[in-house]
Amino acid sequence: MRTGMFALAAGLMALRFLPVLPSVGWLLILLLLGLGCLRTRLWPLGWLLLGFCWACWSAQQALDDRLAATLDGRTLWLEGRVVGLPAQTGRGVRFELDEAVARRADLPKRLQLSWFAGPHVQAGERWRLAVTLKRPHGLLNPHGPDREATLLARRIGATGTVKAGQLLTPVSGGWRDSLRQRLLAVDGQGREAALVALVLGDGSGLAREDWQALQASGTVHLLVISGQHIGLAAGLMYGLVAFMARCGAWPHRWPWLPWACGLAMAAALAYGWLAGFAVPVQRACLMLAVVLAWRLRFRHLGTGLPLLLALCGVLLIEPLASLLPGFWLSFGAVAVLVYCFAHRLGGWRPWQAWTRAQWVIAVGLLPALLAVGLPISVSAPAANLLAVPWISLLVLPLALLGTVLLPVAGVGESLLWLAGGALEWLFRALGHLAHWQPAWIPRPLPLIAWLLVASGAWLVLLPRGLPLRGLGAVMLLALWAPTESVPHGQVHVLQLDVGQGLAILLRTRQHTLLYDAGPAQGGSDLGQTVVLPTLRKLGVDQLDVMLISHAHADHAGGALAVHRGLAIARVLAGEAAELPAALQADMCLTGEGWEWDGVSFSLWHWPEGPGSNERSCVLLVEANGERLLLAGDIEAGAERAWLAANGQTRVDWLQSPHHGSRSSSTEPFIRATAPRGVLISRGRYNGFGHPHAQVIERYQRHGAVIHDTAIEGALSLRLGSFGGVEGQRGQRRFWRTGD
Incomplete structure (x- = not known):
C-alpha cells in the first residue's frame, strides 16, 4: 500500500519539474500504459503514471483557461461575482472575480482585479466592470519568485485593472467583510490589522515593517492562518474532551474518543470557514482529517501513513499545489517532525520535546528553503520557541473568543484589547530579534552541493548515538560552497x-x-x-x-x-x-x-x-x-x-x-x-x-x-x-x- 502511494505521490509531484506538458496523444499512451502496469509486477510504475497523467491533465485545463493572447491588453465590459475577501491596499482594492462573462469574448473563470481609488467592494456582490485585461505575468529574476506559477496554482486566468464599474447586485450578508470592519474598529492597541490576519487570514493590512520582522524571524506562519492554527483549534477541543473524560465529567454513555475526534474536526472546519477556506486551510483540514481518522481506527498502521495519505489527497484534489512554496514547506515540516519524533527509544520531557522541535525544523527545512529560494532565518528557532506558545496559548484563544463574544457589549472588545496588547509585545520582541540577526539569503547552490546539504541534514537528525551524525554536520558546510567566479577580463x-x-x-x-x-x-x-x-x-x-x-x-x-x-x-x-x-x-x-x-x-x-x-x-x-x-x-x-x-x-x-x-x-x-x-x-x-x-x-x-x-x-x-x-x-x- 505504501509503495503504491509513494509512486502515486511521485507522479503527481513530477508536474512541478516539467519544462513543457506532454501532448494529449502522449498522455493517452501513458494512461493506457499505467492501467496495464497495474495488473503486473510493475504496478508501482502504473500508479506513478496514473498520478502523472492526472496532474498533467489538470494543469492543461488551467492553462487552457487563461486569457487568450488576442485579448491581452484590451479593455472590455464584463460581469462577474466578487469572491473571497477583497484586500484593501494603499492605492485601492484588490479582489477576485468569479463567473466572469463578456458579450463578445470568452473569459477565464476567475480573474484577479485591481481598482485604484475604487469604491468599497464586498464578497458576493455582482458588478459590471470595464477592465483592461492582461495575461498572467510577473517580474522574473534569477532565483526570485515566479508570479505566473502562483497565479496558475490559484487558477487565476487573467489579471486586470478596473477603469469603471457599476454595482448590479448588492449583498447584505457579506459577513466576513463586515467582521473585518468590526475587528478593525475595535481598540487592539494598534494591532487591529494583525488581529484581522489571525482571525480571518487577511494579512493585507499589515505594515511592511511587520512583514519584514516576521520574515526575518521565521514567524510568518504565526500570523497567516496555516495548519498550525487549524491544528491548535482542533487540539484545544480534543484536549477539552479528553480532560473532561479523565476527570469523570464526560457522559459515560458517549465514548469519549470518537466524540473528541469529531468535535476536533468540527472546530477545525469552523475556524477554516471563518478564515475563508483558502488553499492552505483546505490542505490543513484534509491533513487533520487523516490524522484524526488514524488516531481513531488506524494507529496500528504507523505514523507515516497519515502524512502520505494527506499528501496524495491534497495533490489529487489540486495537483497544481506543488507549484506553491507553502506546499513543500508545510509537508516538509510535518515530515521532519515525524522522522525525528516517531519510533525513538526513551521519552523526552515536554520542554525537551518543544526545544528540540525548533532546531529539528530549522535543520530539516534547510533543503526545502534552499530549493524554493526563500530566506533562512537564523533567529527562527529562538523566535518560535517563544512566539509559538505566545500565539497558540494566549493570543489566538483571546482573539477567537473575543471575536465570538463581540455581540456581548464590552466583553469581546476587552478580550481583543488584551490580544492586541499581547501582539504588540510580540512584535516588539520580533523586531529586536530581526535587528539582531536579519534573515540570511544564501547563494544558490549547485545540485551536488544541495544534495550534500540535504544528506547532511538527514544525518544530523538521526537519533543520538548512531554513527555518521558528525559526518552530517561536515556535509552541511556545503552551504558555503564556492560559486563560479567571473574570469579575468570579463x-x-x-x-x-x-x-x-x-x-x-x-x-x-x-x-x-x-x-x-x-x-x-x-x-x-x-x-x-x-x-x-x-x-x-x-x-x-x-x-x-x-x-x-x-x-x-x-x-x-x-x-x-x-x-x-x-x-x-x-x-x-x-x-x-x-x-x-x-x-x-x-x-x-x-x-x-x-x-x-x-x-x-x-x-x-x-x-x-x-x-x-x-x-x-x-x-x-x-x-x-x-x-x-x-x-x-x-x-x-x-x-x-x-x-x-x-x-x-x-x-x-x-x-x-x-x-x-x-x-x-x-x-x-x-x-x-x-x-x-x-x-x-x-x-x-x-x-x-x-x-x-x-x-x-x-x-x-x-x-x-x-x-x-x-x-x-x-x-x-x-x-x-x-x-x-x-x-x-x-x-x-x-x-x-x-x-
Missing part, C-alpha cells in the same frame, strides 16, 4: 526585470557595480523587494560603486533601500544634488574612468542638458575589446552631444536609452554606435508606449537583435566572451507564457 552583466525602470548589475572578478536601482513610487519600492534580494541571492554583499544615472524615480527610487541593505564604497550620479543626502553621491564627471580586473569603465555626462533625462550619466564598459554602453534616459539632444564628444564609437551592446522612447535612439546615434544587440528595460503594460514601434523598426533595420525584459525577464550576458544574451524565460517552465 564582466557578468545582469539587467534585472524591474518593470518600468532600470537596474543593471555588473560584476568583474573582484568588483561589483550597480547601474541604477529600480523604481519606487506609490508605496512600492522595487529596490527593496526585487533589486536588494536579487543581489543578496547572487552573493553580492557590498558594492564598489552604485551609479545612479539621474534622479527620476524609475531609476533612483530604489537607491535608498539598496544603500540601507548593502555596504557601498562610492555613489556616483548624474544629478547628485537631486538625490537624498543620505546617499552622499558624487557628481558624474566626463572623462573619469577606472580599470577593474582587466575591464575598463569610463563616464560621460552632459551637465548642461535641458532636462533630467538629458543629464543622465552614461557608462561605457569594455572587456577584451567587447563594449557595452549604458545610456540611462538620454534623449535626442544628449545623443547628439555624446556623438560630438565621442564620434563613431561602435559598441556591441546598447542599453536602449529611455526604455526605447520615440524621443531617443535617433538614426545618427544608432548608425554611429552600430550595436549588434539592444537591451530594453520596461514594464510590460506601461502607459508610455515604450518601446515605440519606430524605434524598434530603426534598430531592426540596422541589424540589432532586440532583448526586452518585459518578454524575456532578466537579461544576462558575459561581456568579453563575445557570446549572446540569455533571458530568464529561456529556462523553460510549462506555466510560462513565453510571449
Whole structure:
C-alpha cells in the first residue's frame, strides 16, 4: 500500500519539474500504459503514471483557461461575482472575480482585479466592470519568485485593472467583510490589522515593517492562518474532551474518543470557514482529517501513513499545489517532525520535546528553503520557541473568543484589547530579534552541493548515538560552497526585470557595480523587494560603486533601500544634488574612468542638458575589446552631444536609452554606435508606449537583435566572451507564457 502511494505521490509531484506538458496523444499512451502496469509486477510504475497523467491533465485545463493572447491588453465590459475577501491596499482594492462573462469574448473563470481609488467592494456582490485585461505575468529574476506559477496554482486566468464599474447586485450578508470592519474598529492597541490576519487570514493590512520582522524571524506562519492554527483549534477541543473524560465529567454513555475526534474536526472546519477556506486551510483540514481518522481506527498502521495519505489527497484534489512554496514547506515540516519524533527509544520531557522541535525544523527545512529560494532565518528557532506558545496559548484563544463574544457589549472588545496588547509585545520582541540577526539569503547552490546539504541534514537528525551524525554536520558546510567566479577580463552583466525602470548589475572578478536601482513610487519600492534580494541571492554583499544615472524615480527610487541593505564604497550620479543626502553621491564627471580586473569603465555626462533625462550619466564598459554602453534616459539632444564628444564609437551592446522612447535612439546615434544587440528595460503594460514601434523598426533595420525584459525577464550576458544574451524565460517552465 505504501509503495503504491509513494509512486502515486511521485507522479503527481513530477508536474512541478516539467519544462513543457506532454501532448494529449502522449498522455493517452501513458494512461493506457499505467492501467496495464497495474495488473503486473510493475504496478508501482502504473500508479506513478496514473498520478502523472492526472496532474498533467489538470494543469492543461488551467492553462487552457487563461486569457487568450488576442485579448491581452484590451479593455472590455464584463460581469462577474466578487469572491473571497477583497484586500484593501494603499492605492485601492484588490479582489477576485468569479463567473466572469463578456458579450463578445470568452473569459477565464476567475480573474484577479485591481481598482485604484475604487469604491468599497464586498464578497458576493455582482458588478459590471470595464477592465483592461492582461495575461498572467510577473517580474522574473534569477532565483526570485515566479508570479505566473502562483497565479496558475490559484487558477487565476487573467489579471486586470478596473477603469469603471457599476454595482448590479448588492449583498447584505457579506459577513466576513463586515467582521473585518468590526475587528478593525475595535481598540487592539494598534494591532487591529494583525488581529484581522489571525482571525480571518487577511494579512493585507499589515505594515511592511511587520512583514519584514516576521520574515526575518521565521514567524510568518504565526500570523497567516496555516495548519498550525487549524491544528491548535482542533487540539484545544480534543484536549477539552479528553480532560473532561479523565476527570469523570464526560457522559459515560458517549465514548469519549470518537466524540473528541469529531468535535476536533468540527472546530477545525469552523475556524477554516471563518478564515475563508483558502488553499492552505483546505490542505490543513484534509491533513487533520487523516490524522484524526488514524488516531481513531488506524494507529496500528504507523505514523507515516497519515502524512502520505494527506499528501496524495491534497495533490489529487489540486495537483497544481506543488507549484506553491507553502506546499513543500508545510509537508516538509510535518515530515521532519515525524522522522525525528516517531519510533525513538526513551521519552523526552515536554520542554525537551518543544526545544528540540525548533532546531529539528530549522535543520530539516534547510533543503526545502534552499530549493524554493526563500530566506533562512537564523533567529527562527529562538523566535518560535517563544512566539509559538505566545500565539497558540494566549493570543489566538483571546482573539477567537473575543471575536465570538463581540455581540456581548464590552466583553469581546476587552478580550481583543488584551490580544492586541499581547501582539504588540510580540512584535516588539520580533523586531529586536530581526535587528539582531536579519534573515540570511544564501547563494544558490549547485545540485551536488544541495544534495550534500540535504544528506547532511538527514544525518544530523538521526537519533543520538548512531554513527555518521558528525559526518552530517561536515556535509552541511556545503552551504558555503564556492560559486563560479567571473574570469579575468570579463564582466557578468545582469539587467534585472524591474518593470518600468532600470537596474543593471555588473560584476568583474573582484568588483561589483550597480547601474541604477529600480523604481519606487506609490508605496512600492522595487529596490527593496526585487533589486536588494536579487543581489543578496547572487552573493553580492557590498558594492564598489552604485551609479545612479539621474534622479527620476524609475531609476533612483530604489537607491535608498539598496544603500540601507548593502555596504557601498562610492555613489556616483548624474544629478547628485537631486538625490537624498543620505546617499552622499558624487557628481558624474566626463572623462573619469577606472580599470577593474582587466575591464575598463569610463563616464560621460552632459551637465548642461535641458532636462533630467538629458543629464543622465552614461557608462561605457569594455572587456577584451567587447563594449557595452549604458545610456540611462538620454534623449535626442544628449545623443547628439555624446556623438560630438565621442564620434563613431561602435559598441556591441546598447542599453536602449529611455526604455526605447520615440524621443531617443535617433538614426545618427544608432548608425554611429552600430550595436549588434539592444537591451530594453520596461514594464510590460506601461502607459508610455515604450518601446515605440519606430524605434524598434530603426534598430531592426540596422541589424540589432532586440532583448526586452518585459518578454524575456532578466537579461544576462558575459561581456568579453563575445557570446549572446540569455533571458530568464529561456529556462523553460510549462506555466510560462513565453510571449
